[in-house]
Amino acid sequence: MQKFRNIAAFSTIPSYFTLDPNQISARNPHKAQNFLRGKWIDSHKYQTIIDPLNGEPFITVPDVQDKQELQKFIDSAKECPISGLHNPLKNPQRYQLYGEVCHKIAAELKKKEVHDFLVRLIQRVVPKHFAQASGEVVVTERFFQNFSGDQPRFLTRSFNVAGDRPGQQSSGYRWPFGSCAVVAPFNFPLEIPSLQIFGALITGNKVFFKGDSRVNVVMEQMLRLALHCGLPATDVDMLFGNGEATEFILKQGNFRNTQFTGSSKVAEHLTKVLNGKIRIEDAGFDWKILGPDVPDVDTQNYVAWQSDQDAYGSTGQKCSAQSILFVHENWVKAGFLDKIKQLASTRKLQDLSNGPIITWNNTQIKQHIDNILKIPQSKVLFGGQELKNHTIPSIYGAFEPTALYVPLDQIQKNKAVTTELFGPFQIVTTYSSDQINQVLDVINNLENHLTAGIVSNDVNFLRHVQSNTTNGVTYSGIRARTNWCSPKSLVWTMWRSKRSRYRHS
Template identity: 50%
Template sequence: MLSHLATKGSPRLQQSFLTSTSTTASYIVRAAMSSSSAMAVPNWATVDPTKMGTSAEPYAVSNLVAGKWTKAQNTMTIPHPMDKEMHPIFTIPDTQVSELGPFLDSLKKVPKSGVHNPLKNPERYVQYGEISRKAGAALSTPEIAEYFTQCIMACVPKSHAQAAGEVRVTAAFLNNFAGDNVRRLAKSFGVPGDHYGQMSVGHRWPYGPVALVTPFNFPLEIPVLQLMGALFMGNKPVLKPSEQVSFVMEQFLRLLVDCGMDPNDVDFLNCKGPVAQELITGVPVRVTQFTGSSRVAELLLKATGGKVKIEDAGFDWKVIGPDVGDVDYVAWQCDQDAYASIGQKCSAQSICFIHENWKEVGLLEKMQAKAAQRKLDDFTVGPVLTVTTQQILDHTNKLASLPGAKVLWGGKELTGHKIPEIYGAVEPTAVFVPLEEMMKKENFDTCVNEIFAPFQVITYYNDDNLDLVLQALEGMSHHLTAACVSNDPVFQSKILANTVNGTTYAGRRARTTGAPQNHWFGPAGDPRGCGIGTPEAIQLVWSCHREIIHDSFVPSTWTDGPQS
């Protein structure tokens, strides 16, 4: 792919693509390429993702604590997600509670006032604007973008388009916060006081020691956006990534260090969940941002006394309105929302309410045809990393056994695959459940139970039972993303006015899945909910409000006042 780049280990081509305005030194990107591979491996990187699974000695991920890359006594081995007959792709430290001492010490050194705040070390806001600029520029170069795309695909088999899109969104986020935009996150506001010399000023204040627990399905985008937000606001974060994808963020941290980040600014902990909980409750960490399953979120909330910002699994709905049009587009978007990234998005379409007007134009048939085009060869189907094949099929059969319900498509294990048994391997699946049957008390919870896989529930409704649809939307427990596919302003207003999902798309092009790049992304209706991607999300999750009232001058005419 990049024949002009030198072989790794030989003198490297140095290409200056950015010149800092604050220093005469140029920021240099150096890339190196193995002579046996077309994969460009940056000089700061420590692994070639295209070679994972080919060696009996897999790559070993490291922890980062107090500025040093370290190992643990034990390791966890991550199997090849696509082929159980290949070697494991990497190992990670299986850090034990007895090995948490350096992490505890690192976080305990951080004051509640943070590493920086509007009154302390303000130059760090500018520093992180520069780091964000350099990292965004690096991810925007084709070589490094492709490197991280391959890193993602190595551990979360998703299509190249989906993986590359994740890298693009991450690069755009970093570019958004280049220059002065980090310090603008901490912008204060003032209110005039009651008398001369008095003014109140509201500040965005860091928490100090914080933690992130991040999921497998977006191994770069979610942890980078939340990690950088924590750093921008002056916190010292410890990052606990999902085991299956840990090496992606290890490589990104190495990029950040290459872009000027002090390695002491972040701790990187690989361990099992209970060990991370021991660290979080032992410091104590002031706030934890958790992205993942609702079950684990509830455990963390209890362990920390509620000091958790949550973006947990969403059971995301789509309502397709009575106005029919652009049928091919709507079918394509439904397929993307339900099955892109193998259905492993917190914003994936979990249930679709279709107005009966769409029956005569063959919307379901078009959706089925789209689903049938997905295949292992291009990773548009593949392994489900948190649910086994049997669990998915059991859920499918349970729903299909309801009166009037049926499997519309899928409902079978993939053929010709070598996916490990600990993962799931199923065809894109849809189960039809009649709306009236779904709404029965004994069935509703089963019908709206989120399963993180290429799976969706489909039902029909009409003008007469639209209120039943609204009852279903009201009864769901998680309110992350949603879509109202309609250009009818009356219908659209009725749906939007009576629902709560935090990220809701409306209009003919409405979808449930969208990148948190140009808009807020997060749940609503829960005081513990967090956002991601925007200045408002960063301020909400990674800072708190501090009011300082300046009151300076005692008037020369003051005399001893009355006591009260």
């Protein structure tokens, strides 16, 4: 039995929820449902989800494969006009409606019993430390706070430009796509889909949602909360199903935009299948550089703590997790490597500061480590061993937080070094001031450029690195991190600009 932060059995669970996260088990499994055209529906076929901490079957979810059942989701998507359910010129009162819905959802999420319910449910399906799971709920609550009241209207603010002659002007509108799809990953089962789905709904789209079946029970319960708060029931459909079923719907549903978050391999496949009508947030082999300026001891300790969080928070299962760390020799002399080793040693399964690795098993992880250790002068800095005395099923990984040292001049010679291991794992290398351009060469040859951190207050160093690299998000300064991306980036993908030229006689 694992030990968790004390969230006692809930004395009051809101009536719109349909399970108790403390009680679901092999003896008391939860049966999830799909949501279509405003109704919760069962399926002819179900899939069993096992508890990632002990391997017991504890949730059954629909496994829709029958094309007649899938066709119902396609038909529902096609019912939405290309002008959306609302836009600045059609049904504008729905902006106010969504402002009120977001206000009510934020108020619910602020309640302790709702917050704790969602934290515990997240921990059951993708085990992570209380602070990590709680942060996910809090960020989601603040998103709904931000888009309460008049904010949906302000989000889609229009603009006007003077025309070429009297009586003429150009007006730009934030226009919905119409029917959209959101495909979300396992690692943030509440935050990512909530922000993306409601970013689409607020701006007038109808949404088809498909989450990872292993964790999608979280969004099943979140959708029940949203419906309780006044979400129009026919604005969103939700499917539990496999990749083949999802692809069938995406291809036949004629969605004008699909928001995909997940692996780069699947992202590239869907880009071809959907003819480019897709927005992607995929893999990131994220880097951090410690510059030549070493601050006082307290700040060094903070930088070490942040580095530990970036690499190993949520068991390293973040798209923005620190994958490679470039440590200036001045930091090495100051004992930085010893600091991060000590911090990593405090992570344990008992409090979920380290946990199951969902997409890599131990055999795959061990093989990856062995491949890197074949590189000349590479070595294990810390970790590198399987966890002991646990009940995590073998389909998942269970490994110590790990750091491997690879010499700077060897990194580009072996592709395994820059292959993302989605777990508690990072590459560490060292460099001197006269090697900074070699560091930049390594960085600029990485395949994915998602997030990065430049830990320095040296203005010239910051300017040199910033001006010679490209990333989705770069954090700069002595307290720089690699995660997290702005929630706004999860919203802005679900509208398009529409410019209309009005001519008046």
